[in-house]
Ligand code: AMP
């Protein structure tokens with residue numbers, strides 16, 4: 040088979056790495072890929088949202104399966120476009136990619152199917168939204184409706200802060216049309232966790248649980264980022280909790296959508312807040328999580344291509360996922376200054392040495408290869424994942440590999456996995 044992977048981050052390198060292990064796969068292409076995918080795949084210089092050009096490429100090259108990493112092509116309808124051309128593609132169609140592409144659509148679906156989530160109101164005018172914020176008081180959460188590169192959510196500790204967020208979204212149009220509507224919702228307290236599932240429309244197959252670390256500094260301090268690290272499994276996601284998520288969230292959502300003739304096919308990511316009143320949905324993503332995927336897939340024993348084909352063909356009832364029982368820790372290495380301004384073009388040293396650490400694997404994100412050297416080309420540079428008999432050992436191995444790597448202004452968090460490692464044992468039962 041020939042497989043095309045769309046995207047350029049650590050998640051896509053990880054997908055390429057896992058897909059390359061499949062006996063069925065003869066050749067992999069990445070559009071556009073990065074310095075790391077270059078060793079496994081042929082990088083093709085087509086932007087992930089240039090759907091028409093991707094479709095042309097897939098047809099001309101005779102691609103048998105296309106796997107979409109980021110949300111933008113899904114929200115722009117790549118699955119509809121490819122299916123219309125008779126091309127096999129993994130992901131939901133545009134109408135359901137809106138579960139991620141529109142927070143208004145997502146919250147309306149949550150309300151319609153009675154899923155547990157924060158109470159909310161939707162506004163398309165600033166004045167009414169401001170009145171509501173003053174009436175509710177803080178803490179309060181303000182969200183731009185559309186895609187905003189992960190920057191459209193403001194968790195506000197004061198009314199002033201919420202009004203400032205509202206102005207940035209609706210008046211200054213910081214996120215363009217994505218701010219035509221906003222969601223204002225109650226602020227939930229608790230621990231966050233991610234649950235990822237394959238769905239073929241009839242059957243749901245959950246992946247191993249995971250948790251990511253969104254803040255830039257140790258101890259969950261500083262700015263929100265695209266994720267500074269992740270680990271799997273997440274002890275907070277117990278079997279009982281998983282069952283609750285299935286009966287209270289996944290079944291009502293997917294059955295409700297089915298009844299409307301909307302069949303969800305692909306990967307569904309639930310961002311959850313584990314509150315005292317049970318799990319509540321913070322967000323849906325319609326794709327593999329980043330960096331969760333880089334902590335989950337090293338543990339998966341199945342042939343990922345077989346699972347993806349079963350998802351597309353409606354055969355997930357025939358699939359049982361098998362997991363390496365060892366935990367995996369993935370640490371994200373970034374350019375100093377990220378998520379704000381940072382410099383690019385720094386040479387990266389020590390990658391070969393790092394890859395020699397046993398059970399460690401280095402996924403590239405913002406890198407490019409020139410001759411035999413690697414250089415930084417983005418804020419998120421590398422994802423260093425490692426398996427170990429215990430979470431402590433997995434963590435130690437990931438950091439052992441990182442110690443071998445260096446580039447100017449390199450930064451990473453040193454406490455990935457802390458939540459699971461500091462949890463009192465009784466909570467793990
Ligand atoms: P979202 O993209 O909607 O998941 O929001 C991004 C992040 O904002 C989440 O991972 C949470 O950390 C936080 N967040 C979103 N909604 C809420 C909420 N209702 N209460 C507390 N934190 C939230």
Ligand code: GLY
Pocket residue numbers: 251265266324327328329330331
């Ligand atoms: N780790 C969060 C995300 O993939 O959106």
